[in-house]
Amino acid sequence: MAPEKRSRRVLIVVENLPVPFDRRVWQEATTLRDAGYVVSVICPTGQGCEERLQELDGIDVHRHPLPIEGNGVLGYFLEYGAALWWQFRLAARVLRGRGFDVLHACNPPDDIFLVGLFFKTFFRKRFLFDHHDLCPELFLAKFGRKGFLYHVMLLLERMTFALADASIATNESYKRVAVARGRMSPERVHVVRSGPDLHRLHLAAPNDRWRNGRRFLVGYVGVMGRQEGIDYLLQAVERLVHGRGRRDVQFCLVGGGPEKATLEAMTVRLGIADYVTFTGRVPDAELVEILSTADVCVNPDVVNEMNDKSTMNKIMEYMALGKPIVQFEMTEGRFSAQEASLYARPNDPESLLDHLVALLEDPERRAEMGRIGRRRVETELQWQHEAPKLLRAYDQLFS
Secondary structure, eight states: OOHHHHTOEEEEEEOSSOTTTSHHHHHHHHHHHHTTOEEEEEEEOBTTBOOSEEEETTEEEEEEOOOOOOOSHHHHHHHHHHHHHHHHHHHHHHHHTTOOSEEEEEOSSTTTHHHHHHHHHHHOOEEEEEEOSOHHHHHHHHHOOOSHHHHHHHHHHHHHHHHOSEEEESSHHHHHHHHHTSOOOGGGEEEOOOOOOTTTOOOOOOOGGGGTTOSEEEEEESOOSGGGTHHHHHHHHHIIIIISOOOSEEEEEEBOOTTHHHHHHHHHHHTOGGGEEEEESOOHHHHHHHHHHOSEEEEOOOOSHHHHHOOOHHHHHHHHTTOOEEEEOOHHHHHHHGGGEEEEOTTOHHHHHHHHHHHHTOHHHHHHHHHHHHHHIIIIISHHHHHHHHHHHHHHHTO
8 A cells, every 4th residue: 555545544423323333434434444544433422332432443433422312303403513512522632633634424414514614624624425314305204394494404415515525425316416406526426335244244043032932033123213114014013913813923123213112112002012022232243143033124114205215224234144125115225125125015014014924924935035135235235346436435535
């Protein structure tokens, strides 16, 4: 590696999840490190990521508390305000220490550009926008209405793109948004998909304790939020157990989030609590064990403008482990999974259930769909194919 590249320094700022729990961000950080960049990260604390300053494999991770988890407009305002305060403070600390040449901002939310604006204006740092979520569409998914705050979200997004020296999109749908709504030059927008790392994801030995004594296991991993559609999945479980009289299927839901307690209460109200296991966030080894045990994996994300255009990490992980999938029909979901998934009618729990039952009763089809998904990840979608695209974006940024 040339000496001039080794001296390049990157500060990645992410608010949505702690690192290394945020797999995309950690893969980006380690890829840059392996290419000779000096990498620092600012992120929130979280379960299993409580240390405020930690050196991980040559990467300095600066974590800050988020005492308020946003749930409602006021909650989000307070959460984002606290995060910005910490991001400014920790970025200044990094600048005095290792230093940085690029501030790499990962949304949501779309306010991290304020940190980038300060350091670009006064210290001539480059600003790269890593576009993980469509925040205006995310606002609509959470609150269901347009209005003043929705237009504020559009303005924040526009200002983020305007400041960016380059942008990374997770798929072609996001690139179109960057060009059309963000008014970025197509040459400055780089598609870097969130491919799984096959060095991390290997099938583990099944553990039947997750089946809770039942014949089949359906697995889910993801955030427990409103737009994830887990209420649709629970409605499907209720119809399976009480409507169709099936007692042989267990559902295991991995992940945490603001709706977890509400969803757990929903299982009690529907009389299906014994058929649904909520694990919360779990270590990687346990996650892989659960998904390896599952016969089918499910993605019940609500069909809306944001989810239709978004690439979901859970789909990639299901495919990497060779698991057949059931999800609602959406543009990017179908692009990712193709023949490794069945596609239910949008936001229809009955259709979701029909496809789940069809797969559970057809082991040969499950096995073939699993092989298709694994092969697609190996040949096209794994991080090994995406890492060079990230490095090309950085080469352009420094050119």
